[in-house]
Amino acid sequence: MMHVNDYTLNVPLPLAVARGQAATTDGHALHLRVEDTGALVKANDAIPWQRVWEITGPTIEDFALLTAYHDRARWNLWWKRFDVGRLLDLAPSLRRRTVTVLVAPDDPDLHEKLLLGDSLSLRMAVPLTDPDSQNLEELNRVISYVLITGATRPVHMDPVSSMVATAMGHQDLTLWDFADENVHRNLFVDDAGQVSLSARHLTTHPYGPLGELNLEDMERGTSYQRLSSYAQELFVSRSECATCRAYPLCGGWLRYVDRGYDCEVWHLVLTALLEAVGATERTRKLTRHR
Amino acid sequence: MVIILKMTTACNGTCVYCSAYKEKPQHLSVEVARRVLGLAAEYLRADRRGHVNLILHGGEPLILSRRFYATFDKLMDEQLGALRPRLNVAMQSNLTLLTPAKAAALGPVLTRPIGTSYDLYPEVRSIRGNRSLDERWYRAMHVAREANIDTGVVYVVHRKAVRDTEKVWTFFRNHPDISSVRFNPLYAEGRGKCDEVADLIITAEQWGEFLIRGWRMYELDGFRPSFAPFSEFFAAHIRREPRRMSCAHKGRCHDTHLGIDPDGSIYNCGRWSDTQELCYGTVFDLGIEEIEQSPVRRKLGERQKVLSEGPCKDCQWWAYCHGGCPNDAYLEHGTVDAPTRWCAGTLAFFEQCLRPLGDPIGRGSRDR
Ligand code: SF4
Ligand code: SF4
Ligand code: SF4
Numbered sequence: 324m325m326h327v328n329d330y331t332l333n334v335p336l337p338l339a340v341a342r343g344q345a346a347t348t349d350g351h352a353l354h355l356r357v358e359d360t361g362a363l364v365k366a367n368d369a370i371p372w373q374r375v376w377e378i379t380g381p382t383i384e385d386f387a388l389l390t391a392y393h394d395r396a397r398w399n400l401w402w403k404r405f406d407v408g409r410l411l412d413l414a415p416s417l418r419r420r421t422v423t424v425l426v427a428p429d430d431p432d433l434h435e436k437l438l439l440g441d442s443l444s445l446r447m448a449v450p451l452t453d454p455d456s457q458n459l460e461e462l463n464r465v466i467s468y469v470l471i472t473g474a475t476r477p478v479h480m481d482p483v484s485s486m487v488a489t490a491m492g493h494q495d496l497t498l499w500d501f502a503d504e505n506v507h508r509n510l511f512v513d514d515a516g517q518v519s520l521s522a523r524h525l526t527t528h529p530y531g532p533l534g535e536l537n538l539e540d541m542e543r544g545t546s547y548q549r550l551s552s553y554a555q556e557l558f559v560s561r562s563e564c565a566t567c568r569a570y571p572l573c574g575g576w577l578r579y580v581d582r583g584y585d586c587e588v589w590h591l592v593l594t595a596l597l598e599a600v601g602a603t604e605r606t607r608k609l610t611r612h613r
Numbered sequence: 614m615v616i617i618l619k620m621t622t623a624c625n626g627t628c629v630y631c632s633a634y635k636e637k638p639q640h641l642s643v644e645v646a647r648r649v650l651g652l653a654a655e656y657l658r659a660d661r662r663g664h665v666n667l668i669l670h671g672g673e674p675l676i677l678s679r680r681f682y683a684t685f686d687k688l689m690d691e692q693l694g695a696l697r698p699r700l701n702v703a704m705q706s707n708l709t710l711l712t713p714a715k716a717a718a719l720g721p722v723l724t725r726p727i728g729t730s731y732d733l734y735p736e737v738r739s740i741r742g743n744r745s746l747d748e749r750w751y752r753a754m755h756v757a758r759e760a761n762i763d764t765g766v767v768y769v770v771h772r773k774a775v776r777d778t779e780k781v782w783t784f785f786r787n788h789p790d791i792s793s794v795r796f797n798p799l800y801a802e803g804r805g806k807c808d809e810v811a812d813l814i815i816t817a818e819q820w821g822e823f824l825i826r827g828w829r830m831y832e833l834d835g836f837r838p839s840f841a842p843f844s845e846f847f848a849a850h851i852r853r854e855p856r857r858m859s860c861a862h863k864g865r866c867h868d869t870h871l872g873i874d875p876d877g878s879i880y881n882c883g884r885w886s887d888t889q890e891l892c893y894g895t896v897f898d899l900g901i902e903e904i905e906q907s908p909v910r911r912k913l914g915e916r917q918k919v920l921s922e923g924p925c926k927d928c929q930w931w932a933y934c935h936g937g938c939p940n941d942a943y944l945e946h947g948t949v950d951a952p953t954r955w956c957a958g959t960l961a962f963f964e965q966c967l968r969p970l971g972d973p974i975g976r977g978s979r980d981r
Contacts, residue, residue: 558789559751566783571786598833600835601835603835
């Protein structure tokens, strides 16, 4: 059983500050979704800052206007307009460990933005929301880049950098975690106050309204149980995932919603990454002991 | 010293290849338990720096009651007193009878992980009454985790597993509840001698094939999984630490191991107790010194000389094998003075997988 404060509640700003919700969200780290930075400033006094862990939503340009808030949380900032001059201006304030610059997976300038951001030592990420959200060809290019460039200097391009850390055994996070869908850690609240694991699970695995949420009941409920017993079920049923070489990175995530999902290309991309890391580790161990 | 103590010969499982199967089950009595712990204390008093690793084995040791383990805990205090910290206690179990209450009773007794057998092929392992072992096993793994009892898996490699080596490897590598595995080849003992198991028994070549294909997976995984014997051969060959190898490959078990039956009969290890051959005597007749002087021990000890001057004389891989497990040799040839049936397969593995990474360490090598 998880403890109450093991969850991070991904919640829209208005709900986080609304009266009556605070008690329910007590004890959790908050991940605020912010649409409008003006609203953030306006709600300043009502925001329980000591529990705000992460804020997603403002653009990199908005961030420049929020200097008083920079050190209050981790920030996930959208880079939308491809204006190199503006990025160069903003880079000093974006170049901190608590800031991640997000590029949408369907951004026509995705590749250029990732490379440019990295060349300025920014932490870059392409959000992962569902199996089809990633451009796999692009993901593959990023993997090569992270593996090659990352050998000589730190590179941060998620979800790839996190995948590499898992492949190296530094952590055991999988696509479930990279998509903020760790059933033991993530709670998502939509604008209407309905809770689920993530936006895409709102209808399939509802946990109920935020105001009435009781974590112990939630953890005993069908939706939660189905999600949390999934990994064990994969092994008990000797499913294809249980013997899949990509499992340490995927954890069966690609097939959770649609058991028939054709994960072949993902599988190729993920196993290539695991094998590349395995080869490096092998060489390192052989040379160290020779 | 390692003592494999058969807590019972009864089992709730019906694994088709069980080597410990006995028609008439027998449980350990308090008197035998007291005497075994007394022997451990005697050993520790004589060897001031030594340890005793006691492995509670069976049959299925969890068949014994909570009350028995509470008594066992008291006996440990009674017999060992201040020596108790030098007694490590582990268990080998199918785990399916582990309940929170039993885990609580075991807590004070166990100081090392429970080794648990597991198989990917449900058809070879089940519980009496044809019930699935899996469901209970997963529940028990959860109980063990909650009780902070570590577990490791022992996997019996049969013909289906050889066919699916990569699948078996990857299953265990992926499994969130399993962090270490020991792969042992299936051999014909107990139920393993029955005709129905003939199709599962593997040849030397098939064992070699499993080792070779397993090693390829081990390489792909960056030599990371804690899967024996692969990790042990890595330690011996790459890190030059042969001491990490298992009893079967160290050639010293006549000095280091004892197996004790529920009735107190002493053997060289649990496998000899399954075979019911080369009995030393009983815990009521023999003390540590007499065990050490036993003619059975001497006979087993001479095996190293016989092999290293005979059939294994020219083998460059002697330091990694020492002729293998004497019980394996006995089951195949009726004598311990022969290499095991796995020789050809093991040699093929050494040559194909270890040789390209360097020449073997010499005979009698110690850790670097
Ligand atoms: S890549 Fe496909 S088969 Fe492999 S673990 Fe993921 S969903 Fe399962
Ligand atoms: S007889 Fe075999 S199994 Fe028993 S201790 Fe010796 S090597 Fe190990
Ligand atoms: S591989 Fe064969 S020949 Fe070499 S030591 Fe082992 S049993 Fe003897």
